[in-house]
Amino acid sequence: MSALTPTQLFISFSKIGMSGFGGVLPWARRTLVEQDKVLSSEEFSAMLGICQIVPGPNIVNLAVCVGAKFGGAKGAFASVLGLTLGPICIVLLLALLYAHYSYMESVQGILRGISAVGVGLIASTGFKMLRDEFRYPAMLLVVLLTFITATYFHLGLGWVVLTASPLALYLAHQKARLL
Numbered sequence: 816m817s818a819l820t821p822t823q824l825f826i827s828f829s830k831i832g833m834s835g836f837g838g839v840l841p842w843a844r845r846t847l848v849e850q851d852k853v854l855s856s857e858e859f860s861a862m863l864g865i866c867q868i869v870p871g872p873n874i875v876n877l878a879v880c881v882g883a884k885f886g887g888a889k890g891a892f893a894s895v896l897g898l899t900l901g902p903i904c905i906v907l908l909l910a911l912l913y914a915h916y917s918y919m920e921s922v923q924g925i926l927r928g929i930s931a932v933g934v935g936l937i938a939s940t941g942f943k944m945l946r947d948e949f950r951y952p953a954m955l956l957v958v959l960l961t962f963i964t965a966t967y968f969h970l971g972l973g974w975v976v977l978t979a980s981p982l983a984l985y986l987a988h989q990k991a992r993l994l
Contacts, residue, residue, distance in 0.1 A: 819853070819885040821893035827851055828878050828897035833905075838933035839874050839898075841940040847881065854881070856947050863944075868976055874898065951990045957983045 819827075827846060834842035840863075847853045854862065866876035875895060882894030916922050948954045961979045964970045970978065 819890065821882075821886050821889045824882050824886050824890045825893040825897035827853070828882075828894045829901055831874075831878075832898040833901045835933070835936065838936050840877075841936040843874060843877060844940050844943065853885070856944075860944050860947055951986070951993075953986050954983075954990065957986060 831839055831843045831846050834846075844859055848856050848859050862880050863873065863877060866873050866880060869876055875898065878894035878898045879891045882891035884890075886893065913922075945958065948958060957979050960982060961975055964975045964978050
């Protein structure tokens with residue numbers, strides 16, 4: 816795909832940022848892979864994998880990577896600004912409203928419902944990304960190793976990455992040789 820202008824990146828990431836709060840990753844995948852077709856599903860997964868191991872919020876790291884890929888430093892800045900500007904304004908407004916109405920049972924119920932929707936969206940994105948791995952079934956060993964180290968052994972993110980990375984790198988190298 817050709818370079819995108821900073822304006823196009825700002826608009827694309829504004830759509831993502833305004834689509835949800837605290838769980839925009841499903842919207843990022845939908846927008847970048849399925850709607851705008853800026854990235855392939857494999858590119859999205861690879862880029863997200865890198866973004867998850869560097870410090871900072873995954874979605875902001877993804878905005879920087881996508882923006883830099885298609886528009887350099889200006890594209891990275893435009894992507895992050897698009898992603899964050901609208902939500903920051905809305906969160907400030909919601910904070911004011913919450914300060915006045917948080918005691919109401921209906922407000923507390925709404926917030927519980929919103930959190931359930933967020934969990935469902937993130938699970939849905941995880942299943943879509945897992946579907947990509949069925950194209951190279953050996954990579955499912957990395958998924959299994961990650962799941963076991965995180966849930967059974969209760970290891971933190973750093974240890975999970977250190978444990979799963981050698982196998983993931985080996986299998987990624989093998990997969991690249993097949994292509």
